[in-house]
Amino acid sequence: MTLAAPVLPVPRRTGRRPRCGTRFAAWAFLLPAVAYVVVFFGYPLAANVVMSTQDYTVKSFYTGEAPFVGLANYAAVLTDPLFSTAALNTVLFTAGSLVFQFVIGLALAVFFTGRFLGSALLRSLLLLPWLLPLVVSGAVWRWMFDQDHGVLNAALRLAGLGAVPWLSSTGWALPAVILTNIWIGIPFNLVILHGGLRAIPASLHEAAALDGAGAWQRFRYVTWPLLRPVSGIVLMLGLVYTIKVFDVIMVVTGGGPANATQTLTTWSYRLSFQDFTFGRGAAVGNVLILVATGFGLLYLRSAKATLAEAAT
Amino acid sequence: MSVARRALFLAASAALLAACSPSPAPQTPDAPAATSVTELDYYADEQGSAAWQKILDACAAQTGIKIERQTVPTAQMLPKILQGASSKTLPGLLFTDNPTLQQVAATGALTPLSDYGISADGYYPSIVKAGTYQGKIYGVAPGVNGLALIYNKDLLTAAGVQPPSTWDDLKAAAAKLTKDGKYGLAFSAIPSEEGTWQFLPFFWSNGAELSQLDSPQSTQALRYVTDLVTSGSASKSVVTWNQNDVADQFVAGNAAMMINGSWNLARLDEQASLHYGVVPIPVPKAGAKPVVALGGEVGAVPVTSGPTQQAAGKVLSCVLAEPIMLQWSKAHAYIPSKTAVAARFGAEQPAMQAFVDEVGSARSRTAELGEKYPKVSQALADAIQASLTGKQPADQALKTAQQAAGS
């Protein structure tokens, strides 16, 4: 590539920008981020992939030696009886969390558009769940879920329904953890979707209202399509973060009872730090990355479409 | 991406990877004696931290070596050790839970304590075994602890129940004490080392061995504990309670008896309205001796540099000296790990006598299995959970566990 001094792009009335100038400027903007990603993520990602092909034990941390075992770790992990349980739990946990976080977050975002007395304050208060250290939120929810003395069961008893063995039964533990995660995840969805809603010009809503569209129709034909790029990113990021959720589950149930809340992420941790088979833990971690990669590709295809639309 | 840029990125990555390889430990053959030593422990809570700090200060004064202390939450201890091992920045002195010692010693990162003139004479054999790897002693504990049955005197008197000493007694007592929304017994059965640790007294006292998880004795023990839960004498929530939670439940009056360790006594003493008593964990048949697992942190000296290791050895010797050992045990409700000191300790503190008796027959968890212990422990904890939640009957759960442990 020629290293001539960058040509200052001459603006053209037709709007078509000269390629060389644009490309250079674009890469100049991108350079800090790209460098950051390579420097800070390149090594851990590579190390994790390498570790998954090794028989990595506690000793390897000290001596640096770990025999190469190829794909044996992956084979062991995929044929482990716990794999299907963990995978199923992960799917249920992720889907359950995402759906409700998004719907509730969207409903709240719609509720809080438009100003009314105290709207800014109330909306900011709703971010508080995210501020709390997870050891705290986890502990509070554990008390609330307590079968005998928890607030939730007290409320249920008052309402005439029976007490639910939230955390001590294999059937209810996963819903309990999903509920906790939904609570923690609502602020994230709320803030981003609210920002997205704010970015839709009021003039469009007004025009639609003038044309006789009702509230639901306005939402369906004006709001929802324009919210798509933001919805897309919220769901995609929500997916990545929910798959990665670790602290919430560990604090509330520790992966139990009897592996009822064991997800692939918590299982990866257990393989590494309780069974000391770090190679297998890394293998599970990489399986998760592959899954996220699949969804990422899907997201990119739909995002490309959106980008193409925006460019026209 | 242009060729030049690609090359630049590759170069940057290569440089980073080169920088990432840990630098070798400094070799200083003729360096003067070290005057300070880094130390790592997990006594993070206020009371424990203050008590341990006093010990370190006393030894710093005695040896003239400055101790730079680092405390981490319990769950972070192992990651810290691993990070230190891989970057060759292990602390000079390490205090870690005794089952972990085998793993760390197996890495080669620890030095034998005989290098510093520390001998194993006069210690309980179980704690010596816990710190021994391939015939050499790598870690010794200043204090040990174990589990016992702690009961609420008022509740037992009100129900006309004697503190139980056998399994049948325990079952009857717990059933009788379960009323008015209170449970008879509370213990911990979480899917981790803590759950296994709480179950081991029942397991070992009945004659089962960790090498054979699905033996009849083991099944019997698990069935007994499961029965306590299914009959309602213990809350189903035991599968979610760690030992802190169990103590919370006992203090709140939700359980008349609990299986917990000596470290709770300080807290129980603070509750003026709570009158508690301590008896050894009930045994299957009258007259047998309870066999509990040995708890407590061992002090070890990782590989650092000659002078630092010597300094650490001096500090460790000071910590293991009798007066300091006694001070630590008193402050943190542990049992001194030297038999003679423990006997004196038990005489001075009658409340701790039950624990002192138990330590005599206690077993170290890693004595037979060594590094293989974590896997077996996890399998057993899973079996306990499966049985208590009703997912699998006890014998099947243990068969599954034996398979998992063996693989």
Added chain:
Amino acid sequence: MKTAAGVVIVAVLLFPLYWMVNASLQPSGALLRPDPAFFPVGGTLDGYRKALATQGPNLVSSVVVALGTVLVSLVVAAPASYALAQLKVRGGPVLVFVLLIVQMIPGIVMANALYTVFSNLGLIDNYLGLVLADSTATIPFAVLLLRAFMISVPKELTEASRVDGAGYWRTFFSIILPVSRNALVTAGLFAFLFAWADFLFAVTLTTGQSFEPITVGIYRFVGNQSADWNGIMATAVLAAIPAAVLLVVAQRYVVAGLTSGAVKD
């Protein structure tokens, strides 16, 4: 009317928070009694005394780290998002994809790797080190979020400025940034919250010898063998206050109306 509904919604959603405040005012374990007190009548301020006495400096440390992370994240992410959203870049989709994927790397893997690198570079117990580490969690997110917003910036705005002869940097500073204020505040907010609540990097990259963020400091009350819930909850409440204040202030900066007056219809 809407206010009333809003208050009810917030009250329901924030009940666990109320429970936390309740716990912070009662002796440790009081909420486990058969009839937990809904109101901390006759409660205790011991937890707050303990927390204030020991955790004050930790709060300051957390604020410093969080603000630093916001700064670094926005400085790195904003230009990159602009390029990805508005300028046609050939490797663009690849970078977006990479940013999505790197967030999947388990936290403990990142922590171990960063510890090794940082201890060689002397960045342990160092504010800059912790800021850089926390930014690994915030920069990918910020880039993706800002990009999603910047895509919807109308082309008319940027074309208008380019027709007026402005270079890319001028366009970026004078047009894109002000117009994306919503998104920048949102991204900054999240960067702050991520860094504030981070525990793993904080505990890995500090030794307690110099400073300690509040997420690590709170463990002073959680021991291996006892948990002082009173102290823990009090610390959490105290920790939530400055962050909550900053939140409310930041929300005020969100200006309604993205394109009012910028483009003449």
